Amino acid sequence: MIHSLFLVNSSGDIFLEKHWKSVVSRSVCDYFFEAQERASEPENVPPVIPTPHHYLISVLRHRIYFVAVIQSEVPPLFVIEFLHRVVDTFQDYFGVCTEAAIKDNVVVVYELLEEMLDNGFPLATESNILKELIKPPTILRTVVNTITGSTNVGEQLPTGQLSVVPWRRTGVKYTNNEAYFDVVEEIDAIIDKSGSTITAEIQGVIDACVKLSGMPDLTLSFMNPRLLDDVSFHPCVRFKRWEAERILSFIPPDGNFRLLSYHVSSQNLVAIPVYVKHNITFREGSSQGRFELTLGPKQTMGKAVESVLVSSQLPRGVLNVNLNPSQGTYTFDPVTKLLSWDVGKINPQKLPSLKGSMSLQAGASKPDENPTINIQFKIQQMAISGLKVNRLDMYGEKYKPFKGIKYMTKAGKFQVRT
């Protein structure tokens, strides 16, 4: 199982280590550093690295490498999933997961790691249970602790750990009972030069924030459950009911959680909400290149496309650009050659455009590579797949909860080739 964990920052320093079995010398990370040096970009470090005695399995998040050391055959995905869970927990506890935050809360970090793994076996990874065991640090609690001498550590046996609903603690009480569900869809797409879609798929999630007293039993039904043929559920969802009736039935955890994630594959027709007209050309023998880009909405069902951000990695030969945006602002980093244009909202009457010239190194030959354009955007009040919640009902409790459902579509990896 998981033997040790090292946290490594982007400059290659180990700033925290934790061993669940015998101590493994830090020098084992030398193999990791070698791989890190070989990698051209930080994210290119391979996730599984063999060394003579151990295997190093790492994930990179928030510019910190979480490097787990294992000694025997352990499923690598098990380790990777666990590491991501560690990061999520830190983020949950400290708001951010940075080197500074981890160092600031080192004692809590250790207590958490100790609770999450025992001898390399996962112990408590549900945030609800962890929070009962170890209270998250807040300014108020720190002050109170200093005055009264009480601690972050809970005195009680985490009740949820033994019940049939380990994700929910007992005795929850709220004065305002509310349940909010956010249907968030991210659209991943590759659009080719001519504007036709090469691949497009939708990754959707339903995130919930449920603050209901007692032991509520919820059901959620959809207008078009047919769309959801590839789903991953939170453990609380009753799978049998879904199989039979296509209804989500569950006792929710308390607070924020991800109820469901789903995937609408490239086999279904996926609507593309924006289009790009582009003309990026270099001429042989000239030190100038043309750059023209126009954005427009498409298949948005009348909803506004907002928070649009366009970025593109220009060829290495480009020295500088001189562009003129019709709206928003643009920046160009002459070192990384990254062009980014903060567009804002697309007005269908007056399409935003970015036009101008690029200057190349004098005498250099025409760049070989074609830059790819990356687009981010948001559309409120719409799920691009067309998924719609039919109704949400609550059983098991007497009070009347306040219910809310929100839809949003975002760009995931939305790329336009030129």
Place this chain on the structure above:
Amino acid sequence: MTDSKYFTTNKKGEIFELKAELNNEKKEKRKEAVKKVIAAMTVGKDVSSLFPDVVNCMQTDNLELKKLVYLYLMNYAKSQPDMAIMAVNSFVKDCEDPNPLIRALAVRTMGCIRVDKITEYLCEPLRKCLKDEDPYVRKTAAVCVAKLHDINAQMVEDQGFLDSLRDLIADSNPMVVANAVAALSEISESHPNSNLLDLNPQNINKLLTALNECTEWGQIFILDCLSNYNPKDEREAQSICERVTPRLSHANSAVVLSAVKVLMKFLELLPKDSDYYGTLLKKLSPPLVTLLSGEPEVQYVALRNINLIVQKRPEILKQEIKVFFVKYNDPIYVKLEKLDIMIRLASQANIAQVLAELKEYATEVDVDFVRKAVRAIGRCAIKVEQSAERCVSTLLDLIQTKVNYVVQEAIVVIRDIFRKYPNKYESIIATLCENLDSLDEPDARAAMIWIVGEYAERIDNADELLESFLEGFHDESTQVQLTLLTAIVKLFLKKPSETQELVQQVLSLATQDSDNPDLRDRGYIYWRLLSTDPVTAKEVVLSEKPLISEETDLIEPTLLDELICHIGSLASVYHKPPNAFVEGSHGIHQHSADQFAIMKQYFSVLQVWLPATKAKGLEIAGTFSRRQGHMYMDMTFINKALQHMTDFAIQFNKNSFGVIPTTPLPIHTPLMPNQSIDISLPLSTIGPVMKMDPLNNLQVAVKNIIDVFYFSCLIPLNIFFVEDGKMERQVFLVTWKDIPNENELQYQIKECHLNADTVSGKLQNNNIFTIAKRNVEGQDMLYQSLKLTNGIWILAELRIQPGNPNYTGKKKTNATAFSYKLMVHIF
């Protein structure tokens, strides 16, 4: 106010200050001090000298302080074993605390204190906790057994903890079941002692019930355990599959992949024409696609496994090729894997899309990726015949870009296309020749030279082209030199009149001016061929060559089957057989592999133990070996019958050394007709003993679905020689004298032409160690010792007279008649 304050050191007397604070009267001060100590510990400072002071803080009712002290204890107990004993009492007391949280915490921490002396004190509390009324304590205790086993395996067995663990599989609480399974699988991995996890239909049922209710991590353990089970018939396989399928919709990708493993394995056992088989195949595709929307690390592991799955069952993902299209900001390790799978899924139906993608990738920035993309176009051409033409034109387009590395890579793959489709695309040779000057990599130069040589008759200036390469002949790499030699010989055979001078030049360069043996030999071969009989030479050199096959990088089917049974494991990420990793866990390295090779030379000749005629079509050949301190029975099973064989099992009769197999036969998949499987069965000597005649005789029974078969074989004695058989010099001297002469045996070894050092080296490879070497009257005397697995020492004196091929040996042993016979066998 944050914890970072603990990291700031003010003065050099830090340890001294901490010591004072730890002994402060105020509880608050002490807690602060312990926090500082922990912080110092985490950044790698040595604070072990504070051990007694920290342990003093352990007796507290403050849970946080207790936890912190436990943390410290776990880290430093090893370096301060004597001090650590002081903590034992507190543990024993905490194990009886009314609060289950404290009991669990104590039992958890106890197991982490890796000090031999302490572990024996912990057995009693652990036994109680394994039977605790609270499941939270029981599940913690289950893991503690695994910890203890890691420290002292013998004790865990003696105390019967393994049985208690097995009992926990029937526990009412699913979490306890999951942890017991996890602990047992970990123990059985480090210590291949047979049926630790005895899987029978009742157990399986319990595991399947627990599967639905335990945590995601528990589900992974249980699924991995299920995948080791061999269902007795289709119905059982199907019912397990039905209960595992819902796991495919789990949010945890590791659960999904483990479920895929179980299903992929059991799929083999289902009848291919049943409805359920088809449904199950359909259900496997969406979860695999979903794995690819996870974090890049998850994608990587998923892709490595999908690579195996598409080789085994391409139908699962054949509709999904688009999800493997590369996004420009994927990490490089994801890009390369996706590319590989794209080629495997390429077919006539989707080749147009695939080619358009590959062409796009060829204009990316990352050079490695671009090269691989170009290479992929070539592989597509070879794989999908109908697309070859389109691939070639795509490659030509890429050559027009004049990007140096793209051109070179394209030329290498075009050569392979020519080899697959000879006399079809020669019209493009002219375009290729235009790029001759820009080629600077050996691969590309060799490819170009090969093309020129192969199609010399269609290239007017072939002689000039090849001559231009000849100028810097000695600076070229061997590969280019060899290809050039062959190409010029081909050219000569096709146009003998104009190229005589050229061929002589290259032959002399190859044979006289080069010191590369390969090149010289090939040069001479051509030279003699040409000078003796040019007609035959023509037949030989210009003969029709077999076409290259479609896919050269497929994983060999038996390995693939084995890897499919280990989906989700490290083995599946590296595409290497799983036992390579089990050995890895014992700390094995390159040098022992060498030793293994030497050992193999001696004993690896497979003998047919069970001929097919005697066993209704099953043939078993095998041998014994000793590697890395473990004994193995290496066997090859061949199915020469017309039906497939399943349900293999093996059993040994009682024998002189108590040899028994430590694992069941590792044959998980049915053995198809004409298929063979190589297996390595680990052995141990802890079984029942019975004297056999001859002493090293072993009677074996092998069962399969058809019948039970018996055979006997002889175990070479050297596999019983243990690695620590080197006796201390002094001990050797004393023992040698103490052994009475009756126990001595003299013999001669005939016709052995080796000197003393080689002999002792060879013997040492077999764990016979030379203790001392003396030269008496021109004779080399070697004194040697070896130890058998049953603890018997054998001492030997070997007298070697240089020049005399007959050695005189004298052997002594301190055991009874039993060992007498042994010695006879050894040499």
